[in-house]
Amino acid sequence: MPEHLKTFEHKKRNWVGKPLKRKEDLRLLTGRGTFMDDIRLPDMKHAATLRSPYPHAWIKGINVSEALNFPGVRGILTGEDVAKMSNPFPVGVPVPPKYYCCAIDKVRFVGEPVAVVVADDRYVAEDALDLITVDYEPLPVVMDIEEAMSPEAPVLHDNIGSNIYSHRFFQYGDMDKAYKEADLVVKGKFHFPKYGSTPIETYGVIASYNPFSEEFVIYNNYQGPFVNHSLVAIALGIPENKMRWIVPTDIGGGFGTKTGLYPSIALIALAAKKTGMTVKWIEDRREHLLASATGTDRVTYMEAAVKKDGTILGLKDKAIDNTGGYIRAPEPGCAYRSTGNHTGGYQIRNLDREVLVVGTNKCLTAPNRGYTCQELYFSLERMIDLVASELGMDTAEIRFKNFIQPDQFPYTTATGGIYDAGDYQKVFQMALDKIDYKKMREEQRKAREQGRLMGIGFSTVVDPSVTNIAYVTLALTPEERAKGHPKSGSGEAVIIKMDPLGKVHVIACTNPQGQGHDTVISQIVADELGVHPDDVTVSNVVDTHDRVYSITTGSYSSRFSSVVTTAVVTAARRLTEKMLKIAAHLLEANVKELEIQEGKICVKGSPDKSMQMRHVAGTAHWNQAALPEGMDAGLYETCLYTMPTSQPPDELDRVNSSNTYGFMAEAIVVEVDPETGEVKILKWASVHDAGTILNPALLEGQVMGSCAHGLGGSLYEEWAYDENGQCITASFQDYLVPTAMEVPKIDIGHVEIPSPITALGSKGAGESSCMSVPACIGNAIADALAPLGVTISELPLSPNKIWHLIQKAKKKR
Amino acid sequence: MKIEGKYKFLASQEQIWDLFMDQKNLEKAIPGCEKMEEREPGKYDVLLKIGIAAIKGTYTGKVEVVDPEPPNRYRLLGEGSGNPGFVKGEATIEFSQEGQHTIVSYQGDMQVGGLIAGIGQRMIGGIAKMMAGQFFKKMAKELKSQQ
Numbered sequence: 001m002p003e004h005l006k007t008f009e010h011k012k013r014n015w016v017g018k019p020l021k022r023k024e025d026l027r028l029l030t031g032r033g034t035f036m037d038d039i040r041l042p043d044m045k046h047a048a049t050l051r052s053p054y055p056h057a058w059i060k061g062i063n064v065s066e067a068l069n070f071p072g073v074r075g076i077l078t079g080e081d082v083a084k085m086s087n088p089f090p091v092g093v094p095v096p097p098k099y100y101c102c103a104i105d106k107v108r109f110v111g112e113p114v115a116v117v118v119a120d121d122r123y124v125a126e127d128a129l130d131l132i133t134v135d136y137e138p139l140p141v142v143m144d145i146e147e148a149m150s151p152e153a154p155v156l157h158d159n160i161g162s163n164i165y166s167h168r169f170f171q172y173g174d175m176d177k178a179y180k181e182a183d184l185v186v187k188g189k190f191h192f193p194k195y196g197s198t199p200i201e202t203y204g205v206i207a208s209y210n211p212f213s214e215e216f217v218i219y220n221n222y223q224g225p226f227v228n229h230s231l232v233a234i235a236l237g238i239p240e241n242k243m244r245w246i247v248p249t250d251i252g253g254g255f256g257t258k259t260g261l262y263p264s265i266a267l268i269a270l271a272a273k274k275t276g277m278t279v280k281w282i283e284d285r286r287e288h289l290l291a292s293a294t295g296t297d298r299v300t301y302m303e304a305a306v307k308k309d310g311t312i313l314g315l316k317d318k319a320i321d322n323t324g325g326y327i328r329a330p331e332p333g334c335a336y337r338s339t340g341n342h343t344g345g346y347q348i349r350n351l352d353r354e355v356l357v358v359g360t361n362k363c364l365t366a367p368n369r370g371y372t373c374q375e376l377y378f379s380l381e382r383m384i385d386l387v388a389s390e391l392g393m394d395t396a397e398i399r400f401k402n403f404i405q406p407d408q409f410p411y412t413t414a415t416g417g418i419y420d421a422g423d424y425q426k427v428f429q430m431a432l433d434k435i436d437y438k439k440m441r442e443e444q445r446k447a448r449e450q451g452r453l454m455g456i457g458f459s460t461v462v463d464p465s466v467t468n469i470a471y472v473t474l475a476l477t478p479e480e481r482a483k484g485h486p487k488s489g490s491g492e493a494v495i496i497k498m499d500p501l502g503k504v505h506v507i508a509c510t511n512p513q514g515q516g517h518d519t520v521i522s523q524i525v526a527d528e529l530g531v532h533p534d535d536v537t538v539s540n541v542v543d544t545h546d547r548v549y550s551i552t553t554g555s556y557s558s559r560f561s562s563v564v565t566t567a568v569v570t571a572a573r574r575l576t577e578k579m580l581k582i583a584a585h586l587l588e589a590n591v592k593e594l595e596i597q598e599g600k601i602c603v604k605g606s607p608d609k610s611m612q613m614r615h616v617a618g619t620a621h622w623n624q625a626a627l628p629e630g631m632d633a634g635l636y637e638t639c640l641y642t643m644p645t646s647q648p649p650d651e652l653d654r655v656n657s658s659n660t661y662g663f664m665a666e667a668i669v670v671e672v673d674p675e676t677g678e679v680k681i682l683k684w685a686s687v688h689d690a691g692t693i694l695n696p697a698l699l700e701g702q703v704m705g706s707c708a709h710g711l712g713g714s715l716y717e718e719w720a721y722d723e724n725g726q727c728i729t730a731s732f733q734d735y736l737v738p739t740a741m742e743v744p745k746i747d748i749g750h751v752e753i754p755s756p757i758t759a760l761g762s763k764g765a766g767e768s769s770c771m772s773v774p775a776c777i778g779n780a781i782a783d784a785l786a787p788l789g790v791t792i793s794e795l796p797l798s799p800n801k802i803w804h805l806i807q808k809a810k811k812k813r
Numbered sequence: 814m815k816i817e818g819k820y821k822f823l824a825s826q827e828q829i830w831d832l833f834m835d836q837k838n839l840e841k842a843i844p845g846c847e848k849m850e851e852r853e854p855g856k857y858d859v860l861l862k863i864g865i866a867a868i869k870g871t872y873t874g875k876v877e878v879v880d881p882e883p884p885n886r887y888r889l890l891g892e893g894s895g896n897p898g899f900v901k902g903e904a905t906i907e908f909s910q911e912g913q914h915t916i917v918s919y920q921g922d923m924q925v926g927g928l929i930a931g932i933g934q935r936m937i938g939g940i941a942k943m944m945a946g947q948f949f950k951k952m953a954k955e956l957k958s959q960q
Contacts, residue, residue, distance in 0.1 A: 053926040053930075289931070727931050730928075
């Protein structure tokens with residue numbers, strides 16, 4: 001990292017780092033939050049969506065006449081209207097499929113929208129759906145990732161001619177040399193399941209269209225990024241400034257899957273335009289579990305070239321992602337987003353990659369918490385254990401052997417990631433100590449003597465946050481990129497103002513989903529301006545017409561702790577600077593002589609020469625003539641901060657795909673019941689380095705949640721389909737989400753290695769353990785079943801699946 | 814999804830064959846059958862109203878008897894769709910005499926789609942079995958009333 005990128009000195013702070021209770025709690029816990037369904041507009045009508053029961057079929061005809069005559073129905077939007085009124089969404093692949101917000105002449109997954117009924121209430125709208133008859137001509141389906149690439153597979157999109165949406169090769173370092181120098185090559189194949197996030201609040205949209213101003217106003221619970229505001233404008237064929245999005249104060253969970261909301265925004269906008277009504281649609285749970293968005297399922301083939309001493313010289317892998325019936329932005333990001341941290345926490349300098357993104361007749365994808373890092377680390381961390389097993393090496397020792405060393409930071413990876421700060425040894429050692437590793441191995445030995453299946457698993461992974469939008473352009477070759485316009489950035493905007501009575505107002509655009517942003521912003525501003533957190537009000541309603549925002553705005557990719565905090569600090573410092581200038585002018589002093597102390601600006605060394613900050617604020621607003629010459633009146637400062645480390649990819653396809661890189665180590669001890677295949681977690685330590693801790697109570701909540709999410713992906717959750725393409729997990733009785741009963745005690749630890757590139761030294765923490773837990777549990781179960789000769793290469797590890805693996809292994813013997 | 818089962822009737826194999834070939838009996842015995850019309854020989858249009866949990870709704874469909882080998886077996890093709898989704902399947906119905914009894918057995922494959930698949934798939938096997946049970950009981954009743 002060039003020296004100039006290390007922008008910030010970190011000082012001791014009063015409020016940041018304290019476990020302040022959330023400002024948001026009172027309103028949320030007393031039912032006074034404002035979520036999408038709380039918004040009721042005058043003359044609002046309600047929409048219900050007719051969805052395809054077929055995974056792949058031609059639509060031969062739709063008859064809506066009976067439904068239109070149903071009392072209370074105000075209008076019906078079908079694919080025919082959508083084709084006339086809108087365009088397919090742009091997406092960054094060489095030959096894009098024609099992806100509209102509604103099926104036009106063909107359906108490609110169960111749950112794809114086919115028509116929208118607008119009625120006086122939701123009951124009428126739902127009943128009217130029954131009266132629409134659709135004549136489908138079913139087609140053969142393709143459900144398997146690898147079968148999708150076969151020349152015999154049914155083709156989803158004739159204009160593409162195959163089911164491959166994106167395909168690229170990458171070479172970093174010299175893999176041939178790594179193979180030559182290697183003592184052995186270890187191979188593995190891994191399958192990561194399709195799973196999602198199931199936020200407690202589903203998608204919601206209220207749209208209206210003004211035919212005179214030709215303008216849409218659309219309330220929605222979109223979590224960002226606002227690059228998709230542009231995509232919806234393009235789809236609707238309107239300029240962006242004719243489409244106003246308003247996101248209410250509260251969103252009931254996003255986890256990345258609410259970035260998949262934007263096609264529904266377009267759909268309801270068209271229904272509003274066609275009917276001339278204000279139309280509300282709140283997704284029901286079945287719709288969510290059929291057709292919202294999941295992460296990609298992925299098949300990975302991986303080879304590691306290793307020395308006998310455990311040194312990993314290089315990796316070769318082929319990863320195939322599945323974005324379902326269509327591919328929509330930000331995909332094919334799934335294949336490219338983790339480029340910078342592809343080699344995890346290890347010094348691996350040689351890498352050959354082949355990436356493929358394919359389509360099957362499954363529901364579409366979006367960045368799901370961890371955005372493909374769980375897929376990446378499941379294969380990488382399982383591979384590390386396979387290598388250890390081949391070499392007869394301890395699984396902790398092999399990790400220490402290959403870690404990047406503390407004195408190597410900032411560390412540039414083979415793929416172009418710039419790891420800002422870390423001490424991986426320290427984090428991992430803490431996890432080992434927490435489970436008492438040596439003692440556990442001893443207990444495992446005894447357990448094995450008794451025929452019990454006990455296993456110890458680790459995963460030690462880099463936690464990337466604040467994506468740099470540049471990664472999306474890796475879908476193009478360097479030559480193709482050179483012809484187009486480069487992309488880069490991670491910007492976030494904040495406005496800070498001090499009102500005439502001296503209180504502070506921060507306007508942010510973070511679309512909070514329960515993370516406690518208002519609380520942390522107040523803590524930061526209190527430190528910067530020397531006020532109390534209660535003196536800071538935070539507005540966090542996003543309105544694209546009157547807020548300052550960036551296309552990367554939103555809460556996703558664990559952006560808050562790194563880039564939003566830096567924008568808040570920078571804006572606050574600009575405000576302080578202005579106030580000091582005003583005070584210097586009024587006190588007839590030099591700015592350099594001034595300091596802020598307990599709500600006052602004083603001349604250093606002369607305590608009687610001072611001004612209350614609120615008087616400075618009062619002057620800025622009420623006595624504008626007294627301000628220094630040429631200064632703007634009032635006290636408003638804006639910062640749209642982008643990380644200087646967000647650069648476009650270079651000609652060798654290296655990219656710093658994220659901006660701050662935390663680290664975490666999971667250590668999990670399990671016991672598997674050989675009779676039932678049930679997994680019991682005996683010990684779990686989760687140690688994180690998220691840089692400076694902003695609010696320990698909030699971080700604790702994030703880590704707990706991400707651990708539970710990771711546990712779900714490991715043992716329970718899968719967006720499952722039968723062989724005919726029917727989704728068989730469309731309710732919570734079949735789509736299993738871990739509850740408090742399933743989550744064991746987790747011993748959470750922290751190591752704080754501050755990032756030099758964020759104002760407070762903080763790194764992201766919102767996604768964290770959901771990336772590391774699936775690999776760790778996979779490793780622990782593999783270790784438990786090792787005496788039986790069972791290897792683990794797929795998730796989720798349901799008792800049924802484990803039981804079958806055990807039976808298969810027994811038969812082999 | 815595989816479905817199978819059998820039922821024992823107290824009558825000769827020929828009597829039972831005739832019982833099953835008579836549309837009027839089927840119309841009465843098929844659970845929820847509101848209407849059954851013969852389009853052409855062996856091909857019927859049916860309207861079903863089913864009131865069971867996950868598959869509750871009105872279905873319209875087609876049923877076809879193919880490859881009849883009186884009085885031993887025939888194949889049944891069926892498909893129907895309604896608000897809760899669609900059902901498609903085929904089954905072989907076999908008749909065999911055991912003393913004074915005739916055993917009717919069925920063996921088939923069924924595909925479901927839409928809401929039925931997403932919500933109710935785990936229960937479909939049980940529901941199919943229950944509906945088959947109801948059907949056979951009613952057929953036995955028809956048989957009795959005609960004897």
